[in-house]
Amino acid sequence: MNKRTYLRTILGGCRVALANVLFVGHAVAASLSVHVADQAGKPVEDAIVYAVPVDGKLPARPPAGAVIAQRNKMFTPLVTVIQTGASVNLPNYDDIAHEVYSLSAPKRLELKLYRGVPAHPVVFDKPGLVVLGCNIHDMMVAYLFIVDTPFYAKTDSSGNANLAGLPGKSYRVTVLHYRQSDANARPTQTLDTAAKGPATFTIKLDAA
Numbered sequence: 001m002n003k004r005t006y007l008r009t010i011l012g013g014c015r016v017a018l019a020n021v022l023f024v025g026h027a028v029a030a031s032l033s034v035h036v037a038d039q040a041g042k043p044v045e046d047a048i049v050y051a052v053p054v055d056g057k058l059p060a061r062p063p064a065g066a067v068i069a070q071r072n073k074m075f076t077p078l079v080t081v082i083q084t085g086a087s088v089n090l091p092n093y094d095d096i097a098h099e100v101y102s103l104s105a106p107k108r109l110e111l112k113l114y115r116g117v118p119a120h121p122v123v124f125d126k127p128g129l130v131v132l133g134c135n136i137h138d139m140m141v142a143y144l145f146i147v148d149t150p151f152y153a154k155t156d157s158s159g160n161a162n163l164a165g166l167p168g169k170s171y172r173v174t175v176l177h178y179r180q181s182d183a184n185a186r187p188t189q190t191l192d193t194a195a196k197g198p199a200t201f202t203i204k205l206d207a208a
């Protein structure tokens with residue numbers, strides 16, 4: 001075998017190995033579908049769905065950041081979910097100043113009156129629910145759920161959420177909502193990514 005043939009053989013081998021990795025990686029990533037309904041059977045929008053692998057193995061990658069903007073004296077989006085340790089930008093796109101605060105246990109904060117984009121995002125390093133408000137405009141509110149997993153989603157107006165790109169097979173899936181009657185309720189099911197159709201969760205909500 002001359003040098004060129006040898007190199008070609010090695011490169012060919014690498015290509016096959018890479019294709020295997022890509023194929024296997026693709027084949028393993030799976031998804032879970034969840035439907036959330038309230039006590040009357042109505043679909044629940046803006047519920048948080050998060051999945052923790054039963055084997056406890058979480059990917060070793062930095063958590064994805066998020067943005068909660070202030071527009072027309074409202075936080076948008078109303079509900080956000082992040083992984084513990086993620087940072088959140090809180091830009092104010094209004095012409096008037098806002099003073100964002102939280103009195104919630106996982107993160108107390110007060111961003112003194114500001115406009116535009118704060119120089120630093122806020123890091124949320126404890127799990128739980130943080131309620132954001134504005135000291136100037138009482139009706140402004142946003143709900144930030146911080147969970148110990150990168151696998152999370154939010155239900156749409158039909159009450160459906162899909163958790164995609166799951167590397168494992170078996171997950172403990174939990175549903176939360178900011179209007180839950182029992183703030184400590186943690187409806188959880190163990191779900192397998194091979195399951196057919198969505199798993200249904202029922203949660204009890206307070207009146208809007």
Ligand SMILES: [Cu+2]
Binds near residue numbers: 073097099134140
């Ligand atoms: Cu404000």
